[in-house]
């Protein structure tokens with residue numbers, strides 16, 4: 313049997329995702345019309361003999377309860393949310409629930425970061441892992457040398473694929489191969505995590521009993537049960553024939569900011585062409601609006617037949633899109649109203665917001681720039697004939713004058 317664990321973090325993480333994470337836990341933010349965490353969950357469905365999917369995080373239980381019960385029913389795979397009382401780090405969180413995870417006696421455990429967007433080639437990873445042996449296999453990708461330092465950089469043996477060297481977010485360049493945050497492990501991973509915390513405990517005891525305590529540097533070590541997969545496990549065990557890499561040639565992105573969520577929504581929409589074409593809107597459907605490129609429209613949304621929509625547009629439940637509206641590269645969240653002849657380009661429009669007649673909400677579309685995508689928080693009212701460019705607007709604001717390059721608090 314195989315078990316999958318998805319790390320969802322908690323409210324103190326994901327702060328770069330504001331203002332969108334003010335309303336909803338980041339893992340539930342919709343990408344291509346599906347909660348972010350649905351995408352890795354759907355990928356897990358393709359694993360043979362999958363017994364359970366666990367989401368581990370430190371959000372309140374109730375924030376995930378509804379989601380977990382509906383997705384379990386929908387997919388007919390048991391999904392359970394396990395809440396940590398506080399962050400234990402990516403490996404510590406896993407270790408915390410080892411008894412539950414081992415209940416099904418799995419031969420392998422997948423571990424996935426929830427905030428990555430990729431094709432999750434999980435069956436292929438498992439197959440490669442069985443060939444390599446060792447304790448785990450890491451999904452890696454080649455990125456540009458300039459962007460590599462935002463991630464874990466690693467060096468692997470080109471022939472055996474063994475992980476030889478691992479450095480988390482190094483200051484000087486190590487490698488353009490990076491850790492994608494997707495792993496498959498044998499249960500030996502629990503022993504490795506246990507060893508890290510035992511070692512920490514021993515060191516702490518040594519410090520306490522040392523008669524030279526006053527002369528020792530202050531104890532800045534981490535709590536013994538806080539264990540990071542990258543720094544505490546992968547770095548020290550690299551080159552010891554424990555870890556191997558599997559390189560993906562598909563797309564991969566990390567989702568830390570709202571701008572990146574827009575890009576990733578587009579990547580998932582284009583993946584739907586192959587995996588779930590029925591979710592994509594087509595111009596000859598009942599909506600009859602002019603559709604170009606990949607577009608998702610929730611069945612409850614009302615779209616006027618004279619609207620022009622796409623590419624990369626995702627429209628959530630109960631949104632109303634008026635006559636003559638133009639939408640390009642945007643996410644329109646639940647209960648939004650976009651009135652006649654308004655234009656939305658490179659933007660995310662928050663829940664219950666409204667955009668007035670002939671107004672424009674737009675941006676340059678540079679996903680990496682701070683204001684490259686315009687974001688409207690929940691319940692923002694843009695009045696008629698107002699132009700909002702490259703801006704972030706916090707919830708509950710009314711805009712009756714045009715703004716450019718501003719963060720409106």
Ligand code: GDD
Nearest residue numbers: 319320321368369399400401405425426463464491492493
């Ligand atoms: N449950 C739980 N508890 N989840 C956690 C905790 C924790 O204490 N800490 C982090 N996470 C979750 C986050 O929500 C995220 O999904 C994932 O674990 C990794 O988060 P971080 O540990 O903050 O690392 P990162 O995202 O900056 O970088 C990691 O992922 C990159 C790929 O996206 C590293 O492993 C990098 O090497 C890697 O390139």
